[in-house]
Amino acid sequence: MWSIDSLFLLLLPVVHTAFTPHFNKWLGNFYGPQIRDQLERVDLGPKGSYGGKIDDADAPINQPVIFVHGVSDMAGEKPTEAANWFKTNGGYKQSELYSTTYFNGAQGNPLKWVEYSMKCEYVKQVRALIVAVRLYTGRQVDVVGFSLGVPVSRKAILGGHCVDTGEFLGGPLTKFIDTYVGVAGPNHGIALQV
Numbered sequence: 001m002w003s004i005d006s007l008f009l010l011l012l013p014v015v016h017t018a019f020t021p022h023f024n025k026w027l028g029n030f031y032g033p034q035i036r037d038q039l040e041r042v043d044l045g046p047k048g049s050y051g052g053k054i055d056d057a058d059a060p061i062n063q064p065v066i067f068v069h070g071v072s073d074m075a076g077e078k079p080t081e082a083a084n085w086f087k088t089n090g091g092y093k094q095s096e097l098y099s100t101t102y103f104n105g106a107q108g109n110p111l112k113w114v115e116y117s118m119k120c121e122y123v124k125q126v127r128a129l130i131v132a133v134r135l136y137t138g139r140q141v142d143v144v145g146f147s148l149g150v151p152v153s154r155k156a157i158l159g160g161h162c163v164d165t166g167e168f169l170g171g172p173l174t175k176f177i178d179t180y181v182g183v184a185g186p187n188h189g190i191a192l193q194v
Contacts, residue, residue: 018042020094023052026136031128039129041101047076050083051098051133058095063178064137065092067099068126070147070184071116075099078146095137100129102152116148118155120162120169127156127169134176142179150185 019027019040027036041048053059065086067079079099086092102122103115126149133141145153155162157177159169 018046019049020052020054022055022058023136026052027132030135031132035128038125039100039132041075044074044076044101044104047074047080047101047105049075049098049100050080051094053095053136058093060093060096060137060139062090062092062096063139063142064096064098064133065142065144066126066130066133066153067097068143068145068149068153069099069101070145070149072105073146074101074105076101077105079144082144082146098129098133100125102126102149118148118151118163120165120167122152123155123162123169126153127159127173130156130173130176134173140176140178142181143177144181144183145185146183147185150182151187153180154182154185154187 024040027039039049067082069075069079083097086097102125130141143153157173159172161168
C-alpha cells in the first residue's frame with residue numbers, strides 16, 4: 001500500500017544519486033570494475049555520483065548533461081540542485097543527467113578547499129565520464145562546470161598534457177560536446193588573501 005509520503009516522492013522531479021544499475025553494469029563491462037568504481041564513488045555514499053538509464057529502452061530525448069562540481073563539493077550536492085532544475089524546468093529525465101565526484105567533498109571541514117588544485121587525476125576522471133556518457137548514450141553531451149570544475153572540465157575536454165604531471169590525456173573531445181557552460185570558474189587561478 002502506498003503512503004502519501006511515497007506518492008509525493010514519486011511525483012517530485014528529483015535526481016536520484018548514484019548510478020543506475022544499468023549504467024553501473026555498462027561501465028563495468030566497458031571500462032572494467034576499477035574505472036567504474038572510480039567514477040561511481042560509492043565510497044562517498046549516496047552523494048558520490050548519479051546518472052544512467054533504467055534499461056535499454058530508456059533512450060535519451062534531450063542531450064545528456066554532465067555536471068562537474070566545484071571545490072569542497074560532491075556530485076550529490078550543488079550539481080544535484082542544478083540537475084533538479086533541468087528536470088523541473090526542462091523536462092529532462094534521470095538518464096540524461098550525470099555527475100561524478102573527483103575528490104572527496106568538504107568532509108565536514110570548512111577548510112578542506114585548500115587541498116583542492118588542478119590535478120591530472122581529477123581531469124582524467126571527468127574526461128572518462130564525458131567519454132563514457134557519450135558512448136553510453138550515443139549522443140553529444142553538454143557540460144556544466146562549477147568553480148574548480150570549470151578548469152578541470154575544460155582541460156578534460158581540450159586534452160593535451162596535464163599541468164602537474166605532464167601526462168598526455170589525448171586529443172580534444174570538442175566534437176563530442178555541444179554546449180559548455182562554466183559557472184564562476186577560476187580560469188586564471190586564484191589569489192589567496194591573507
